[in-house]
Amino acid sequence: MNKMLHKSLFIGITALGLFAAAGVASSQTVSAKSKAVKVTKNYATKSAGADRNVIPTGNYAIYTKPGTVKGARMVASKGTLRGLAGSQNSKDYFRAYRVAKTNKGSWYAKVVTFDYKNRGWIYVGKTNPDDDWASVGFGLKHTETTHTAAMPGTTTVKLTNPGITNVLWNAPYRSQYRAEKTIDDTEPYGGENFTVTKSVEMTREGTPYYYIVNQDRPSIRGWIYAGAVIEQVPVPTDPVPNNVVFAKIIDADSGYEVGTPTLTNTNTSLTNAAAFLTTELGNGSTDEAKLGAYAPGYTYSTLSAADKSANYSAIANAAYGSTVTVKARLASKAPADTLVDATLANATK
The missing domain is CATH 2.30.30.170 (SH3 type barrels.)
Structure with a gap:
């Protein structure tokens, strides 16, 4: 009888111990869950896009989720972001496009670089940055791209x-x-x-x-x-001074005007317009003088013989108060006959 009573008491005490232990474990689990960081707000920004151009400060990294949320993985370190912040290339600017708040009162912004290569969440403090992106701080700062x-x-x-x-x-x-x-x-x-x-x-x-x-x-x-x-400098309607020549430089391939300088002779030793114009535009067939100052990147050297001859005649017959038109070609473009010769040469290889 005593053995039976002893056994019953032992089983009862053991059961009470297990129940108490289970209660403690349950309370610890509830406590741990209550302390877990959770996102309580997450929405697309409402501010104008141009107001949300930012650069990183390099003080915080970028993560796949708000950084303190379970499972967040780093996608760009603080060192990487410092490099992007100091970049001289506009592709490395960031645009913020979402904001999130955690149950701890922390705000995060989701950002992406202009070249789409870096994207994720970064910490921006305890206030909502979408209220005033000009004042954003901690991981980001506002920037003007132009x-x-x-x-x-x-x-x-x-x-x-x-x-x-x-x-x-x-x-x-x-x-x-x-x-x-x-x-x-x-x-x-x-x-x-x-x-x-x-x-x-x-x-x-x-x-x-x-x-x-x-x-x-x-x-x-x-x-x-x-x-x-x-x-496009307008040609004056007032009487033209007796030392001015108006020039038009035409792209030989497109026919468009690429330069319309008004040339004023202040050198009294040059007694006629033709001599003066030669010092400014050359003789129309070679590239000395100042053609590049009036039509950057253009040359006479690849023009056809006919165009060079026409240029030479126009410059030689220049008169003050008149307009002289010459042709030129972009130095990066070869004349059509040169391209044909090169094609034929390659075809025989």
Whole structure:
């Protein structure tokens, strides 16, 4: 009987111990879960895209999730981000596009580089950055990808080399995330006048861009590399001084004007317009003098014999107050007969 009672008491005490242990384990599990970091808010930013251009400070890394959430993996270290922050290439700017808040009151921003190669979440402090991206801190700081630049002396311009190389954009190339072309081929607008309405430079590269509007077709507009246009200086209507020659430099391949300088002779030893013009544009067949100053990148040397002869005659017969037209070709372009000769030579190899 005593053995039976002893056994019953032992089983009862053991059961109570297991129950108590289970209770402690359960309370520890609940406590651990209550301390786990969770995302309580996660939404797409509401601010304008251009307001959300940022660069990393290099003080925090980028993760696949907000950094303190379980399972977050690093995708860009602090060292990598310091390198991107100091980059002189606009492709390395970041755009913030989502924000998240944890149950610990921490805010994170989801960002991506302009070239799409780096993407993830970074810590930005205890306040919502979408309220004021200009004041974002901790892992990020706001940046301006362009700055206002001086307008050209003459706001009426033409395209220097119409085609698919220098086209029109809704923002200067890589000054904004996903900048898009508005006109992807400017060939139909060669020879037409455009008005420059804005001028900026890229902050990192210093590349100049103009916002241009077609004077006859205002819907044709956008940002273009400033080196892809040439100013159109109007010919004065007042009496022309007796030491001025107006010049037109024509692209031999496209027929478009690539230079329209007004040339003023201040050298009294040059007694006639032809002698003066030769010092400014050469004789029309060789590249000495100052052709490059008026039509950068252009040359006479690859012109046909007929074009060289026409240039020579135009310059030799120049008169003050008149307009002299000469042809030139981009140095990077070979004349058609040279291309044919090269094709035939390759075909025989």
